[in-house]
Amino acid sequence: GAVVSQHPSRVICKSGTSVKIECRSLDFQATTMFWYRQFPKKSLMLMATSNEGSKATYEQGVEKDKFLINHASLTLSTLTVTSAHPEDSSFYICSARSGSDYEQYFGPGTRLTVT
Amino acid sequence: GQSLEQPSEVTAVEGAIVQINCTYQTSGFYGLSWYQQHDGGAPTFLSYNALDGLEETGRFSSFLSRSDSYGYLLLQELQMKDSASYFCAVSPGGGNKLTFGTGTQLKVEL
Numbered sequence: 001g002a003v004v005s006q007h008p009s010r011v012i013c014k015s016g017t018s019v020k021i022e023c024r025s026l027d028f029q030a031t032t033m034f035w036y037r038q039f040p041k042k043s044l045m046l047m048a049t050s051n052e053g054s055k056a057t058y059e060q061g062v063e064k065d066k067f068l069i070n071h072a073s074l075t076l077s078t079l080t081v082t083s084a085h086p087e088d089s090s091f092y093i094c095s096a097r098s099g100s101d102y103e104q105y106f107g108p109g110t111r112l113t114v115t
Numbered sequence: 116g117q118s119l120e121q122p123s124e125v126t127a128v129e130g131a132i133v134q135i136n137c138t139y140q141t142s143g144f145y146g147l148s149w150y151q152q153h154d155g156g157a158p159t160f161l162s163y164n165a166l167d168g169l170e171e172t173g174r175f176s177s178f179l180s181r182s183d184s185y186g187y188l189l190l191q192e193l194q195m196k197d198s199a200s201y202f203c204a205v206s207p208g209g210g211n212k213l214t215f216g217t218g219t220q221l222k223v224e225l
Contacts (some may be wrong), residue, residue, distance in 0.1 A: 004157075030210065033211075034212060040171070041214045041218075043202060043216065043218045043222070044158065044202065044215045044216050046212060046213070046214070046215075049211070049212050085208075093157065094157070095158075097211070102145075102146060102148070102163055102165075102206065103148075103160045103163065104160070104213060105160075106150075106157040106158045106159070107157060109155075109156070109157060110155065110158045111155075
């Protein structure tokens, strides 16, 4: 089956620093990748849609200058949380979609803690 | 706006059958998906309904009624490992991005 990896799985950073999270599709080419944020015991909230070779499309209320997304290849998308603050602490999950496949394949998530 | 409502918690005993409902209001509709997520883990795909009716995949079945904007996930022969959160999700347009429901935490007891 399709496998999506994320790195790192956990990261702790100090307030004001930036953190980069990588999302890779390991055995398929992902034309589209998605970035979600999830708070404890809550639903997944879509942050942005990342298409290879083009600018990401951000959901309403998500600051594009704070959450930088780059989708440089068909197997890699990165999310950079810039000038992180404690309120950015959350579980960030990526997913990838291959062509017309309706199923999304999720990464294992990255737990970010900002101190 | 988009909204997908689910019961927050459901408890059932091992071996039983449980139904998790999902009602949705979205600006568009291309299909209803169901995902399972264990604590701290990645959501995994369970089923997808684009048309009305029942889809069966092993112990799990999913139903959709587009006229009622309603669907459900049916889990049979419950096992302890089925304890997890279950999310319905709608593709509001073009089968591309997903809008997730509020989630249902299922607890399976002995």
